[in-house]
Amino acid sequence: MPLGTTLTKFVLEEQRKFPKASGNFTDLLADLARAAKLMSREVNKAGLINIIGTTGYINIQEEEVQKLDEYANMVILNAMEHGGHLTAMASEEMEDIYEVPDKYPRGNYLMAFDPLDGSSNIDVNISIGTIFSILRKRDGGKETTANDFFQPGSEQVCAGYFLYGSSTMLVYTSGNGVHGFTLDQSIGTFLLSNENIRIPSRGSIYSINEGNARYWYPGTSRYIDKLKNGKNVTSRYIVSLVADFHRNLMKGGIFLYPKDKKAKKGKLRLLYEANPLSFIVEQAGGAATTGEERVLDIIPEELHQRVSLIIGSNEDVIEAERYWKEEK
Numbered sequence: 001m002p003l004g005t006t007l008t009k010f011v012l013e014e015q016r017k018f019p020k021a022s023g024n025f026t027d028l029l030a031d032l033a034r035a036a037k038l039m040s041r042e043v044n045k046a047g048l049i050n051i052i053g054t055t056g057y058i059n060i061q062e063e064e065v066q067k068l069d070e071y072a073n074m075v076i077l078n079a080m081e082h083g084g085h086l087t088a089m090a091s092e093e094m095e096d097i098y099e100v101p102d103k104y105p106r107g108n109y110l111m112a113f114d115p116l117d118g119s120s121n122i123d124v125n126i127s128i129g130t131i132f133s134i135l136r137k138r139d140g141g142k143e144t145t146a147n148d149f150f151q152p153g154s155e156q157v158c159a160g161y162f163l164y165g166s167s168t169m170l171v172y173t174s175g176n177g178v179h180g181f182t183l184d185q186s187i188g189t190f191l192l193s194n195e196n197i198r199i200p201s202r203g204s205i206y207s208i209n210e211g212n213a214r215y216w217y218p219g220t221s222r223y224i225d226k227l228k229n230g231k232n233v234t235s236r237y238i239v240s241l242v243a244d245f246h247r248n249l250m251k252g253g254i255f256l257y258p259k260d261k262k263a264k265k266g267k268l269r270l271l272y273e274a275n276p277l278s279f280i281v282e283q284a285g286g287a288a289t290t291g292e293e294r295v296l297d298i299i300p301e302e303l304h305q306r307v308s309l310i311i312g313s314n315e316d317v318i319e320a321e322r323y324w325k326e327e328k
């Protein structure tokens, strides 16, 4: 489709092309896009008003919650609860699931999301994002519980992220490739900027928090040493998963947050960080593993489950996994 096609038109056309595919996401994505525009506006004025800074509360992951995280969570709940598509939502900022209130119609989809990814970057004017994952509620039952969310990532029907960077972008997949849209602030519309994104099968970038090196297992250390001793290598780490992932998706590369002796299960969250990005990367021709298994095959056991994540260019990920497996 021509560059500049609006998000709504693009999604509608996609659905006409693949009528049997996943589902009707036109309105759902439009609702999400609206929330992202509000977010984008708030992010842009983060330095101007008193929205940055911490609330003093600690979230369920025992990290400091910053005000913009709460704002993002609220904006997304508000934007998504009345559309009639979802039956429940799960978020990094809420211990339990949020069921769509009775006063609104309930749909058949579930959404897990990270309202604000990269929150340590809010007050230093560095790119942050929002990540989402859409699942189908399997049984038609009325009640929704956390159990409904415990589906492997391969069952996702749509996933994406918004990146609030030098421009605001949406990147999403509903199982027919990965597409990118850029927000034209002057007209308030997301316009197609990157159709059918493919990640190079090899990259020269690696992204890992090297401050954790002393905690790494030998598989990680040996792989990173190998990269450093190679020819064509450069290191990039922003500390916003979305931003690190997006750069590597466009340029080719590998992002690693493997489990280590400190983060025994890994740091990143399976349902609303690793799964949606793994779906996207696979749709773009890349791969995602824990080092031991494909991320999308994991059957979740907890809403806020953490997981080891090695994600990016296909050949790089395969190689990193080999180093992991050799350790065993």
Ligand code: AHG
Pocket (backbone or CB within 6 Å): 063, 092, 114, 116, 117, 118, 119, 120, 209, 239, 240, 241, 242, 267
């Ligand atoms: P969040 O801001 O949603 O809590 O996520 C932070 C994540 C992710 O964005 C980033 O890649 C990672 O934490 C960075 O962790 P380290 O500071 O341990 O490197």
Ligand code: MN
Pocket (backbone or CB within 6 Å): 114, 116, 117, 118, 241, 273
């Ligand atoms: Mn996050």
Ligand code: MN
Pocket (backbone or CB within 6 Å): 069, 092, 114, 115, 116, 117, 118, 119
């Ligand atoms: Mn977050």
